[in-house]
Amino acid sequence: MRLYEFEGKMLFKRKKIPVPEGVVIDKDTISELDKVFYPVVIKAQVFAGGRGKAGIIQFAQNRLEAEKKIIELLGKKHGPFVIEKVLVERKLDIEQELYIAALIDRIAHKPLLMLCLQGGVDIEEIAKANPGAIRKYYFNAGEKLFEFQAKRIAGELGFSSDLFSGVANVIFNLYNLFIDYECKLAEINPLVITKDRKVFALDAKVDLDEDAMFRHPDLREMGIVARNEIGELTEREKIAKAAGIPYADVDPEGDIGVFPGGAGFGIAALDLITHYGGRPSNFMDSGGAPTQEKLKAMLGLLMDNPKVKVIFGARFGGISRCDDWAKAVVQYILENKPQKPMIMRMAGNMEEEGRKIFEEAKKEHPELFKNIKIYAYDTPIEEVIKEAIRVAKETT
């Protein structure tokens, strides 16, 4: 889970990493500008990179100028994100920009500390052009840094003694923040040295492991909670999110609603439908063992989409049982009496029990099930997909 810059800097402060003095301002708290020393830098709080080039990092010499620029920024869009907050910080006189990051190296499968004496927006170019400029230190999983290790690294970077302790301190605290909060990434770019020889984290990029957040209740106390990392959502995506369904519109003109099992086949289904000339409307993931309510909400999302002409459904029962799935689908049909055809396939664990549920429901309500087909193990999934595409094309 990515944190906003100002949230990352809250964590930095807790861990004694120096950050410039600043305040967070939204449309209701512009009076906070009284607390700042000018000149200031005004930084839009959004996830997308390239803020400098996009003009959503601004400078102001005084309160009047700051207020004017902030009012311009708030509500403006940057990529898919709407700027709701800005961070206003005292402007520093910068002498040098460095790069430092602690992250999980998914190739080496180890925690990694990376440093570079050149930091800033071009760090990826620097890394490409001169890989040797990036120093890398690998550590054992879960182990915190000793102070002496941070010092040794600061010493190897060759800082003069007046900066030594400041840099060693940032190395020590950033890495241990990374371990303590179980981050995927804790990055400072740039870490700056000011003209008066002080060290500050000018930016903060922290990415937390959602699956470890249960161990860090203090994050919630700090107001750091789940957020929208994708940017603006469609109306349907908002409904899905409210229902706890991983869902994304992939083609606004897509006429095949995809009702898959897990995320893995959800992705594969998009490729296969596209491959055979169909237009899938959405990505969706039922997760591990979805509840009846969730499965019904998923179906509802697709049925309510006016562009969707046919539902393609698939359940290969592993941990998610076919009978549970069948129950939910049948209930949805009985409750909502949908008109759209459903072309589906069901196989795997508890398949027999599932099939019985469908058959009985169909016997009682044949008219409700006349457009609903449930294929089994012996029909290749791609034949089912092709049929769904055909039905979509035939439906006007």
Next chain:
Amino acid sequence: MRLYEFEGKMLFKRKKIPVPEGVVIDKDTISELDKVFYPVVIKAQVFAGGRGKAGIIQFAQNRLEAEKKIIELLGKKHGPFVIEKVLVERKLDIEQELYIAALIDRIAHKPLLMLCLQGGVDIEEIAKANPGAIRKYYFNAGEKLFEFQAKRIAGELGFSSDLFSGVANVIFNLYNLFIDYECKLAEINPLVITKDRKVFALDAKVDLDEDAMFRHPDLREMGIVARNEIGELTEREKIAKAAGIPYADVDPEGDIGVFPGGAGFGIAALDLITHYGGRPSNFMDSGGAPTQEKLKAMLGLLMDNPKVKVIFGARFGGISRCDDWAKAVVQYILENKPQKPMIMRMAGNMEEEGRKIFEEAKKEHPELFKNIKIYAYDTPIEEVIKEAIRVAKETT
């Protein structure tokens, strides 16, 4: 630093080790007895062992009986300790007594977890008679226990499943308390299993490392601070303690006041004086590099002791410099004009500077220094001791 049972149990509660419900009562808080469920056990809070045999653990069926017994206990002496507090706990129906301790094994130089299926007052006898009854598990320094390790150990002890989780929980939490609070010892004897199959720490013996307490400010917040672990002090010992001087009266009739350097030679001096037929009055330790004030207070303690006829002093300057020592002694003499003879020896670092200080003072105030002798490197220390003994015998 040893903790009282009730303090140990405060730590246990923090670390989720179950202890019987109870209240701590002193002479001002007897009304707390209203909060207890009867019958109760009343336990005097003193450091000395053997409380059961000494009759300072009592039982009471009701409030009236409890109050009567507590009033009898409070103020009573047990060995060198005065009973100032009692711990009153609900009496448990005990089915089995176990022993568990986490400690630093000074022989193996490793943290050690020890368990025995028989606990109670006879644990040392059990260990002697049947060493195999004590299970020992060694761990790496500073590493906390994983839950699976605590479970494995609980499993190896062979508890039935209804007790398994309770015992594993105590193993896990006691060992991690030992690591987290940097204890020398965290001992539960007995750990009991009640007739209704619950696990409780009936006693708590926690010994902290004084030198690590700076890392545990929460102890102070809990009211756990430095205490008198020795028992009743003599008046002189109280004065010394207030001045921060490690001091002990060793012989109430001793006529040689011992004014040594560090603790090591302080101990040796007692042996040597005794060996040569003298009677040392005290043990004393000037510590690393004592301040002038401290050295003067040390001398004052000895001078003010009416039994002391002569001061034996010795400084072999290592980290403690001879000149600092000389300065303090001279100042004391000038300020207090003591009459008692001082037989001393000074050698080591900054010896020359120290000697100059004595000589100049003596030149200015010859009458004050007439009973004061300062030997040097070339007089064996034992000759100096012998002279002090001689002078003591000669002084009436």
Next chain:
Amino acid sequence: MAILIDNNTKTIVQGITGANAALHTKLMLEYGTKIVGGVTPGKGGQRVEGVPVYDTVAQCLKEHPDATVSSIWVPARFAKEAILEAIDAGIKVVVVITERIPIHDMLYVREKAKEKGVTVIGGNTPGVISPGKCLVGMLPKIAFQPGRVGTVARSGAVTYYIANSLNLAGLGESTSVGLGGDPILGSNFEDILKLFEQDPETDAIVMAGEIGGVYEELAAPYIKQMKKPVIAYITGKSAPQGKRLGHAGAIIEGNMGTADSKIEALKNNGALIAETLSEIPVLVKKALRIG
């Protein structure tokens, strides 16, 4: 032989008293898997589907010293401890069904497993099956038939559809391995490919990857060295791009992580690329010159 599990494998189930684990214990037993014991702390002495339950893995292995494989079904917050307990007790293959295990936990577990020479599969794996011999996990038996194609996939359902697709074309599986869906896995494609390459009962391997992560690209150089044909199926060409891990991610992982980067790396190292599920058996047969 197959890989990881076979006819003779004795397995245990950690977290056996949970509802899912109990259900799949039943299904595994029905399939013929030899489950000798289960573990749930504090529930020792009970039985689940006739399988004796112990408080610890160590106690279980004391009674059943020939058990070498464990499957883990405990909630995510207990998974690290459970896997470490299995490793500590001497289990050789740990199949981690549990999903969404904290990343730093999994890194730690990987290190300890490596030190002890233990194979960890998953987390978030549907399990492993050597059809007709042994099933560890929750894969649906109907999807698999005995045969000589090894399969390994990140997604559970894709694992089933691939086997289904092979079987409908008259092929079967030596072993099918669910690599797992969590971001950090106990074993990656390369680890499993190495086992298949050594397995005399496997003639060809199907590997199925998807957008995100780096495991597909990392396996590519090894594929070049392999004697057996590898058929790769990579999904996610039509999926929206995932988020990036800051500058740091780009510095370390470069351009890895897209469906195209994976397909290119695999193709350039000799893997045959299947565009669809139905193409998989066609390519296998072609590679093995069958029919």
Next chain:
Amino acid sequence: MAILIDNNTKTIVQGITGANAALHTKLMLEYGTKIVGGVTPGKGGQRVEGVPVYDTVAQCLKEHPDATVSSIWVPARFAKEAILEAIDAGIKVVVVITERIPIHDMLYVREKAKEKGVTVIGGNTPGVISPGKCLVGMLPKIAFQPGRVGTVARSGAVTYYIANSLNLAGLGESTSVGLGGDPILGSNFEDILKLFEQDPETDAIVMAGEIGGVYEELAAPYIKQMKKPVIAYITGKSAPQGKRLGHAGAIIEGNMGTADSKIEALKNNGALIAETLSEIPVLVKKALRIG
């Protein structure tokens, strides 16, 4: 040769800018000790008594790769880090002057030192001296003369009085080692006795212990195997008994820890027991058949 330090030893001083360390740097240099560098984080580039100061031990050793011995003068709460830094950087002998180091810190340091084959002396040691050759620590030079008796003692002042006593009797020291006064030490009597037993410049060893702890008793079995005579001086017969470490202490340590238990263990294993300081040179001469 002597043990631990000699003519050729190059040493560094950690915490050199502190007042005590600076004073003793001066005294060591005056004695002839080759101090090639000092370390205080953030003070790199300064000089103390002409000795260049570095921010880290690693930087210091980069400039002075032949330094093998470090003395530690930092405050107790930084001692663990300082010792680990020395070990990590490749120092072979670490002399820990700092006193009252937390016990768990010292246990950890001992483990790491052992892994890397590093000798740690102290904490709370006055240091080590090979008279006329090298002094590391704060021992007063006047107390020591070159000679062929090795000494090792727990107390600083007792170390000085023993050497003083030997010298006044015409004997001298090969090396005098302050074992240290802290409860958990980097090296114990046995470790140092082994070095003296191997040292061709040492003929006899004086060891001085005191009430409390177990190091004297632990050395006894080794003394039995030694070829060289050991004269032991144990103080504390007249001292009040210290406190005990619960039942656990008694279970592990039995009756160890009193002056009598130490004297008995040492005597039974062949050590000669000196009752007083002046008896020490008498026993040394007797053992070596001198004069």
